[in-house]
Amino acid sequence: MFCLSPMKTLRRMPWTLSLFLAITATAAAAPPSPESVLGFRPGADRQLADWTQIVDYFHRLDAASDRVQVEEVGRTTEDRPFLVAVITSEKNMARLEEIRRANLRLADPRGLSPEEAERLIAAGKVIVGVNHGIHSDEVAATQTAMETAYALASGDTPEIREILDSTVVVMIPSHNPDGTQRVTEWYRQTLGTPWEGHDPPFLYQKYTGHDNNRDWYMFTQRESRLTLKGLYDPWRPQIVHDLHQMGARAARLFAPPYVDPWEPNIDSALIAAVSALGTHVAARLTSEGHKGVAVDAIYDRRAPRRGWPRPSRCRSRTWSRASVTTPACVPGTSRTRGRAEPGACATSWTTSAPPPAPSSVTPPATASTGCARSTK
Ligand SMILES: [Zn+2]
Numbered sequence: 540m541f542c543l544s545p546m547k548t549l550r551r552m553p554w555t556l557s558l559f560l561a562i563t564a565t566a567a568a569a570p571p572s573p574e575s576v577l578g579f580r581p582g583a584d585r586q587l588a589d590w591t592q593i594v595d596y597f598h599r600l601d602a603a604s605d606r607v608q609v610e611e612v613g614r615t616t617e618d619r620p621f622l623v624a625v626i627t628s629e630k631n632m633a634r635l636e637e638i639r640r641a642n643l644r645l646a647d648p649r650g651l652s653p654e655e656a657e658r659l660i661a662a663g664k665v666i667v668g669v670n671h672g673i674h675s676d677e678v679a680a681t682q683t684a685m686e687t688a689y690a691l692a693s694g695d696t697p698e699i700r701e702i703l704d705s706t707v708v709v710m711i712p713s714h715n716p717d718g719t720q721r722v723t724e725w726y727r728q729t730l731g732t733p734w735e736g737h738d739p740p741f742l743y744q745k746y747t748g749h750d751n752n753r754d755w756y757m758f759t760q761r762e763s764r765l766t767l768k769g770l771y772d773p774w775r776p777q778i779v780h781d782l783h784q785m786g787a788r789a790a791r792l793f794a795p796p797y798v799d800p801w802e803p804n805i806d807s808a809l810i811a812a813v814s815a816l817g818t819h820v821a822a823r824l825t826s827e828g829h830k831g832v833a834v835d836a837i838y839d840r841r842a843p844r845r846g847w848p849r850p851s852r853c854r855s856r857t858w859s860r861a862s863v864t865t866p867a868c869v870p871g872t873s874r875t876r877g878r879a880e881p882g883a884c885a886t887s888w889t890t891s892a893p894p895p896a897p898s899s900v901t902p903p904a905t906a907s908t909g910c911a912r913s914t915k
Contacts, residue, residue: 570604570692571596573685581682585730588682590720593712594620596685604692605629606703612769616745616761617717623769624710626691628703631664638664638707639773646775668776669710670766673752675718675743677784678726684712684782709774715751715762718743778816791831794821798835 574580576596577588588596601609606629611620631638641659648656672681688710691703713719725739742748747760754763770776785791795817801810817834824832 570607570689571599572689572693577685581686582679587678587723587726588685589723590619590713590716593681593685593719594622594716597622597624597688597712600624600688600692605632607688607692608632608635610769613761613765615715615717615765619716619720621716621762621765621769622712624688624712626688626703626708626710627664627706628700631704631707635707637662642666642775643773665706665778666774666776667706667708667778667780668770668774669708669780669782670714670770671710671712671782672719673714673781674749674783675713675715675722676738678719678722679784680782681713681719684710688712707774709770709776711766711770714766715744717745789831790833790836791829792820792824792833793836794818794832794834796835798837 572580573588573596576599577586577592579586581588597607597609601607601624606626608625610623610625612623613621615621625632625635627635641663644651645656645659645663651659669684669687671684672678675681691699691708694700721741722739722743725741726736729735729737744751744760744762747754751760751762754760758764758767796810796814821832821834
């Protein structure tokens with residue numbers, strides 16, 4: 540089921556293209572930076588923020604910025620807060636409910652006249668869902684969420700302004716807060732020991748562990764249902780950005796075009812639009828010197844892998860999925876998630892800041908495969 544007409548997608552493409560590329564914020568005074576709250580910048584060596592700290596940061600950002608609304612949409616399996624953060628321009632925020640309802644009307648256009656559709660499209664905004672950290676030991680994603688939110692809340696460049704005016708970003712900072720908390724506690728507990736950086740000896744989602752990303756067709760887990768409640772059902776995003784993390788030697792960002800073949804019921808105009816978006820992202824990031832951006836690789840629409848027959852992997856309520864990988868900023872460790880390459884900061888793709896200086900860390904003989912194991 541798709542929620543956006545191909546023409547709407549194509550018309551808005553110039554706006555949406557820049558979202559993934561232009562988070563180069565000029566910090567304003569008011570919204571607190573993650574570093575000012577945490578005492579370290581997300582991605583710093585051997586530093587991880589736990590879920591309690593991340594929740595605190597997002598509430599502080601909400602209180603300080605008219606661009607940010609943070610809502611606790613429910614409680615997790617282990618009774619932690621599950622957050623959804625909505626980020627857009629101040630002007631859009633003032634008519635947020637109108638934007639949301641217009642988008643829902645377009646998502647189910649039965650009975651909608653062409654004239655009314657055009658009016659809704661003209662007044663509407665692109666809804667961008669960003670899901671972080673469904674796999675909790677792929678730690679970079681959730682750490683990155685704070686930096687991305689801060690960049691959007693504080694940035695004042697023309698590009699940031701255009702992003703904020705053209706889109707509504709609906710962000711889930713952690714899809715699995717229980718795991719975010721417990722993995723961080725395990726990491727801190729094992730720092731300086733032979734177990735530093737190794738996978739924790741427990742499931743980071745109480746019932747399903749790493750297989751929580753197979754729950755998209757059954758919704759058995761509380762976090763899956765909260766994601767529907769907070770993101771997919773109320774917002775029907777046109778773009779979904781799903782942040783995972785690979786090992787240090789794998790590609791870091793997978794962008795469309797996906798590997799053929801596509802599911803035959805997907806409109807060819809949508810395929811073209813998704814491929815154009817991905818190609819633009821890859822071209823810009825690569826031209827800016829970012830390494831590890833892959834297209835036409837691994838993540839395909841082909842049975843039995845990935846999205847075609849298995850809604851467990853394709854977020855069947857949306858039409859686009861980008862799988863992002865970012866390196867862990869935990870050099871000197873073998874996991875949580877993989878030994879980071881020197882200079883490979885978790886937030887490097889979202890900022891224009893230069894990478895940190897290379898360290899003497901030696902990559903492991905066998906790099907973690909990270910999320911790649913979920914292909915099995
Ligand atoms: Zn993953």
